[in-house]
Amino acid sequence: MLHTELGLTSGYLRGMIPDWLTLVFWVRLPVAVARLSPAAASVLMDGVYLVRGTFVGAGAPVFTALLGLLAGARHSGQTFATSLLVMGFLGAVAMMSAHLGLLGTIGYVIGDLVIRERAQSGIQESVALLFSYALLALLTVYLPLLVGTVRLAARKAYKRGDLPLWLEIVAAAVVAAIGALAWAQALRVLIRPAFAWQGAQVSAPDLVPLTNGWPVIVAVTAGAAALRVWREHKGRGGIVAAHVKEVRSALQQRTRRVASADPVQQPLAIGATAALLTVLVAGLIDGIAQGVLVFAFFAAMLWGRARLAGTPAPGGAPRMSVLARGAVAVVAGYGLSALLLTVPNGSWPALAGTCLTAALVVLATARSSARPRGAKAGA
């Protein structure tokens, strides 16, 4: 009965693996979580195309969590960044499904904290570990959602009917590659506090998986993103069609309530976000004075974005898409950073380059692409 309800096409292993596990992982859990957080529910629904039978539907989450557990329990070194295998495996799995990426990460965390008995460390060490897990989640949970968003945008932007499969594959692979490249490059700096707060020094061999192995991370991530698009198109046809309306309705009800309010417009939200961003770039910060300055800069940047958000560009300004403006800002930021880094002044040039480039991108993309009222088309 449940097979019919789910629209499952594959009959092998029917009855051997609990059907309810498939339903729990891909329908019941997202619906329950949607009441608390639509974002978390979206993560849990990501990858539902994989459910082509009870074996994959129930098996993939369990196996991914177990492999993550094994990776966490068996890896050597202070953090995941010392293992190319862990980063490559979790990156590839995440691109197939953010849900599986989350489960792999949770498995890794449990393996690292419990089986390796690192939970018994001091508070500072625990904070360092939590910080490293958050950095890992950027690759395993956040990046798949970002790739999905770009695919949606590409489908909407394509005016000549349905977006061709090859174009969607290329778009997904390129965005995944850029995201994985940025993550791997940034991690060389961002991961430093995770070592320092555990009382360990970062040595060059610790970062070899990142400095030498980043092409592997980029390649497997982009490859998995491309494979996913192909698999999704191949599997189109209503695998869990009976429950799509139920899950979508649960998500939409909650989303409507939160969509009207931008979460980073209130002073308290701006302060909290600026504080989190300051902690994120702690690897670049040398001393409390720099920390306070970075916090103030990020708070001002967020305030500026909140002021600009949703307002159309001035009438006389050249009309550019948000993506084009972001790309121009990144190129300008790169040039500015290269110039600043020629100045030998401790950690200041890198910090200034990071803050200014981030501000350029954030503020350049804040305004909407909409034409102001009264402006003529083609002006």
Next chain:
Amino acid sequence: MAATVVVAVALIVAVLVCSATLLRPMLRGGGLTLASGGPHPTDDDPAQDASAS
């Protein structure tokens, strides 16, 4: 430190700041994930259906 690393860190900061706006399409009805297993994202949007036909 290379400018590439600096820009990569800045890009991550910027993308996180823009999260609310960037990920909004994915949060609307489950976005791509639901669409891929069932109807197209715009299939249940009468306005878009009308304009497409």
